[in-house]
Amino acid sequence: MSLKFINKLKNEQKRVVGLGFPSISTNFGDFPIDIAAEIGCEIHLIKAIKEFLKLHKEFDFKLILTEQDSKVLNVFELKWKEIKDDLEDFKFQTKKGNLLQLKSDLRIECRFIVVETTWRMKPGTNQLSKQIFDALGSKLHEELKRLYPKPGIVGEAYPVKVPKDSDLHKSEGIEQIIFVVSPNMNPSRPDPVSLEKAKELLKKTYDSILNAFWELTNGQEYRSITTIKDNVQEVSAFDILMKSASKPSSKISPESSRRTPSKVGSGGWNNVLLPYCQKPEMFPKSEVYYYDNEFVIIFDKYPKAKNHLLVIPRKQIDNIGELKKQNLELVRALKEKGQWVIEKMKQENPKLFFRMGFHAVPSLRQLHMHVISQDFISPSLKNKKHWNSFTTEFFIDVEEIERILEKQGEVKFNKAYYEDLLKSPLKCHLCDAKSIKFIPDLKKHLEEHWNES
Numbered sequence: 097m098s099l100k101f102i103n104k105l106k107n108e109q110k111r112v113v114g115l116g117f118p119s120i121s122t123n124f125g126d127f128p129i130d131i132a133a134e135i136g137c138e139i140h141l142i143k144a145i146k147e148f149l150k151l152h153k154e155f156d157f158k159l160i161l162t163e164q165d166s167k168v169l170n171v172f173e174l175k176w177k178e179i180k181d182d183l184e185d186f187k188f189q190t191k192k193g194n195l196l197q198l199k200s201d202l203r204i205e206c207r208f209i210v211v212e213t214t215w216r217m218k219p220g221t222n223q224l225s226k227q228i229f230d231a232l233g234s235k236l237h238e239e240l241k242r243l244y245p246k247p248g249i250v251g252e253a254y255p256v257k258v259p260k261d262s263d264l265h266k267s268e269g270i271e272q273i274i275f276v277v278s279p280n281m282n283p284s285r286p287d288p289v290s291l292e293k294a295k296e297l298l299k300k301t302y303d304s305i306l307n308a309f310w311e312l313t314n315g316q317e318y319r320s321i322t323t324i325k326d327n328v329q330e331v332s333a334f335d336i337l338m339k340s341a342s343k344p345s346s347k348i349s350p351e352s353s354r355r356t357p358s359k360v361g362s363g364g365w366n367n368v369l370l371p372y373c374q375k376p377e378m379f380p381k382s383e384v385y386y387y388d389n390e391f392v393i394i395f396d397k398y399p400k401a402k403n404h405l406l407v408i409p410r411k412q413i414d415n416i417g418e419l420k421k422q423n424l425e426l427v428r429a430l431k432e433k434g435q436w437v438i439e440k441m442k443q444e445n446p447k448l449f450f451r452m453g454f455h456a457v458p459s460l461r462q463l464h465m466h467v468i469s470q471d472f473i474s475p476s477l478k479n480k481k482h483w484n485s486f487t488t489e490f491f492i493d494v495e496e497i498e499r500i501l502e503k504q505g506e507v508k509f510n511k512a513y514y515e516d517l518l519k520s521p522l523k524c525h526l527c528d529a530k531s532i533k534f535i536p537d538l539k540k541h542l543e544e545h546w547n548e549s
Contacts, residue, residue: 114158114205115160115305116209117195117210117305118163118211118212118224119133119161119165120132120212120302121212121294124222130171131295133172134175135295160198162192162194162198176188176190195224196228196231196264197268208255208272208309210274210305211273211276212224213254213277214248215247215248215249215250215277216247216248236256239257248275248277251279251301253308254277255312256275258270258273272312276301277301279294279297279298279301367460367462368460369394369460372384372408373410376392387410389410390411391407400468400482401468403441403445403467403468403469404467404468404469405466407434407437407452407464407465409430414461414462415458416454416456419501421501421505428498431452431498434494435452437467441469447546448469449469449470450470451486451493453491454492454494455490455491456491456514457515466486470525472487472542473539473543473546477539479535480518480519483522484518484519489514489517524538529541
């Protein structure tokens with residue numbers, strides 16, 4: 097038996113897995129087709145898929161770009177011809193047709209398909225979405241609401257299983273639909289963004305699609321890695337927690353209290369740090385600054401200053417309320433990593449100075465230490481809670497946590513007392529300015545400090 101024949105048999109035994117998807121954002125979001133094709137093919141097929149295939153030789157993957165518009169298909173085909181030599185064994189096809197009828201019309205089976213949607217994930221967002229919901233009925237919308245009760249994030253993927261008794265599953269072999277909230281440049285739709293921002297978001301969208309595809313193929317559950325955003329402005333997990341928290345009672349001094357910060361629940365949004373600890377290698381350098389076997393350092397999703405990072409132990413520890421005296425070495429190691437980051441950042445900008453510490457009432461699961469420059473110049477600094485969470489006693493320096501653990505053996509704070517600090521009047525952390533009443537005035541004042549330094 098020849099070696100060629102043996103290799104052929106091995107290839108035939110590979111598990112063929114298909115992903116069908118439309119041209120993201122070109123129809124729905126007015127994204128330029130040529131740039132979309134460059135991002136969809138060149139950047140992500142080569143960079144992401146080629147590396148993945150090295151690790152997963154048991155699978156034979158194929159991506160099927162399916163569109164009704166020949167113009168869109170032609171642009172993608174031309175781009176693919178430029179790069180296909182770099183992925184000789186990978187099956188990428190462009191097909192004119194209906195994504196929901198690949199098997200019946202073209203004899204191509206895709207277990208997974210991608211459908212664009214908006215942050216509301218309502219039925220009938222576009223023609224393909226309408227066909228999906230018409231085919232699966234109200235149960236699909238109910239399942240989406242159950243799985244993803246919060247608004248969708250642009251660039252994120254939201255998989256949902258197709259009922260086994262549906263025609264899409266029985267006749268077309270579709271097992272999961274990966275909904276994506278794609279970037280929008282269409283001025284007639286809400287929240288259009290610039291081309292540069294749309295390019296960034298489209299890359300992120302393809303990353304999310306591929307990450308969901310890989311994990312679902314391997315029988316794993318794909319989890320969103322982003323925090324919640326509403327349709328107008330970014331809303332951090334911290335905002336959501338503070339909005340839903342019970343009203344604080346009268347102040348009680350931290351020394352007299354013996355109540356620990358409550359654990360954040362196990363819902364989706366407050367778990368967004370966990371994937372970085374589990375698989376830091378899966379994230380781009382724009383999100384993960386550094387990682388090793390014990391720690392991961394990431395850029396804060398919504399930085400409140402020019403430099404704002406999180407130093408996170410990869411060992412699962414919910415928050416500072418779980419720390420005991422035996423965790424002193426861990427806290428010191430976090431401090432050491434944080435100091436290393438600060439030195440790196442100061443080399444790039446000597447004007448910066450930093451603090452390292454923790455929020456008394458953390459908003460996210462998984463212990464994390466903030467490393468934040470003290471300029472506080474950032475578009476993500478939007479309200480009083482943002483400001484007071486870093487400039488009042490609510491922000492506890494790492495050295496203070498060390499002292500508390502050494503003296504008391506555990507970290508216990510009065511949640512009501514510290515939440516009340518978030519209502520404190522605006523006060524500059526660098527001078528005695530007293531006439532600051534509103535965030536825009538504060539931000540202007542901070543700019544003056546920065547220009548004078």
